Amino acid sequence: MKYLNIGTAPAASAVSLGCMRMAGLDEKRVDAIMDCALENGINFFDHADIYGGGQSEVLFGEYLKRHAGVRDKIIIQTKCAIRNGQYDFSKEHILSAVEGSLKRLGVDCVDFLLLHRPDTLMEPEEVAEAFDELESAGKVRQFGVSNHNAMQIELLKTAVRQPLKVNQLQFSVTEAGMVTSGMNVNMKNADSVMHDGGFLEYSRIRKITIQTWSPFQHGFFGGNFVDNKDFPELNAKLAEIGDRYGLSKTGTAAAWILRHPANMQLIAGTMNPDHLSDVCKAADVTLSRTEWYEIYRAAGHCLP
Numbered sequence: 567m568k569y570l571n572i573g574t575a576p577a578a579s580a581v582s583l584g585c586m587r588m589a590g591l592d593e594k595r596v597d598a599i600m601d602c603a604l605e606n607g608i609n610f611f612d613h614a615d616i617y618g619g620g621q622s623e624v625l626f627g628e629y630l631k632r633h634a635g636v637r638d639k640i641i642i643q644t645k646c647a648i649r650n651g652q653y654d655f656s657k658e659h660i661l662s663a664v665e666g667s668l669k670r671l672g673v674d675c676v677d678f679l680l681l682h683r684p685d686t687l688m689e690p691e692e693v694a695e696a697f698d699e700l701e702s703a704g705k706v707r708q709f710g711v712s713n714h715n716a717m718q719i720e721l722l723k724t725a726v727r728q729p730l731k732v733n734q735l736q737f738s739v740t741e742a743g744m745v746t747s748g749m750n751v752n753m754k755n756a757d758s759v760m761h762d763g764g765f766l767e768y769s770r771i772r773k774i775t776i777q778t779w780s781p782f783q784h785g786f787f788g789g790n791f792v793d794n795k796d797f798p799e800l801n802a803k804l805a806e807i808g809d810r811y812g813l814s815k816t817g818t819a820a821a822w823i824l825r826h827p828a829n830m831q832l833i834a835g836t837m838n839p840d841h842l843s844d845v846c847k848a849a850d851v852t853l854s855r856t857e858w859y860e861i862y863r864a865a866g867h868c869l870p
């Protein structure tokens with residue numbers, strides 16, 4: 567496993583386990599996926615108050631209760647601010663959402679709190695008050711955002727004192743807008759449209775870690791692109807390059823993300839231990855520049 571410096575001690579595993587799909591698992595399956603994560607060197611776990619209506623955090627909290635000593639070795643992240651068909655960055659909502667997560671997880675504090683999706687009605691001063699209270703009460707150690715563009719982060723920073731250390735965004739070889747727009751600058755084609763406000767470059771300048779959600783999904787939860795008949799060229803290329811490194815196709819798609827010098831942290835959502843072990847192997851492989859571009863083009867992207 568490779569580890570990233572995002573201001574935590576210990577350093578954060580480059581592959582994190584996203585717990586969105588944990589809701590609904592029985593105790594045996596929770597133990598299996600968690601044990602597999604820890605055995606593979608994963609120490610970073612991503613949650614949100616809304617995953618499974620709170621059930622994912624509950625199951626995770628029960629795992630921690632059954633396994634004394636694990637809490638102190640891992641980094642727990644949760645997200646808040648999506649509720650009832652709206653986004654809510656009010657101080658009152660942020661504070662109560664964190665209380666709910668702490669209770670469900672059965673912990674005194676979370677290591678990271680992210681604002682899940684930007685609330686256009688945000689008042690940066692209110693967010694700042696909430697963050698200050700959570701930090702001084704020892705309930706949240708560090709802060710970040712999710713699905714934000716660069717200017718939205720700058721807006722928050724007009725009042726928020728704490729560094730915003732991470733931004734969680736959808737990114738995969740098929741959903742690669744972040745790199746594609748940057749390679750189509752000054753063009754008039756659809757690929758030149760920047761959908762995220764230049765976040766990739768901004769994050770590298772500001773030392774913000776990009777966490778990649780849905781690393782193996784096409785579209786917005788369109789299903790896995792691995793072994794998907796709609797992506798024959800991509801699957802053939804993932805298999806060909808994966809063979810060189812002893813990686814599965816999924817592992818190769820993970821290595822493609824981890825190869826980027828922005829040092830992204832991959833958030834894997836599988837609840838299958840074999841699949842998770844495949845993904846983790848990618849952290850020990852560095853694809854060549856040529857391999858990276860071959861996979862990118864096999865996904866259907868064109869270079870101008």
Ligand SMILES: NC(=O)c1ccc[n+]([C@@H]2O[C@H](COP(=O)([O-])OP(=O)(O)OC[C@H]3O[C@@H](n4cnc5c(N)ncnc54)[C@H](OP(=O)(O)O)[C@@H]3O)[C@@H](O)[C@H]2O)c1
Binds near residue numbers: 586613734778790816
């Ligand atoms: N910030 C946001 O807005 C946002 C949005 C969505 C997700 N997230 C975070 O990102 C995490 C990952 O999202 P995701 O679950 O959509 O990502 P993903 O890892 O791309 O997809 C996981 C899904 O792919 C399936 N899959 C099928 N074959 C697989 C294989 N060979 N290897 C791996 N997975 C395979 C998994 O099923 P099996 O379990 O059977 O393997 C699972 O249903 C979430 O848990 C959550 O923490 C954040």
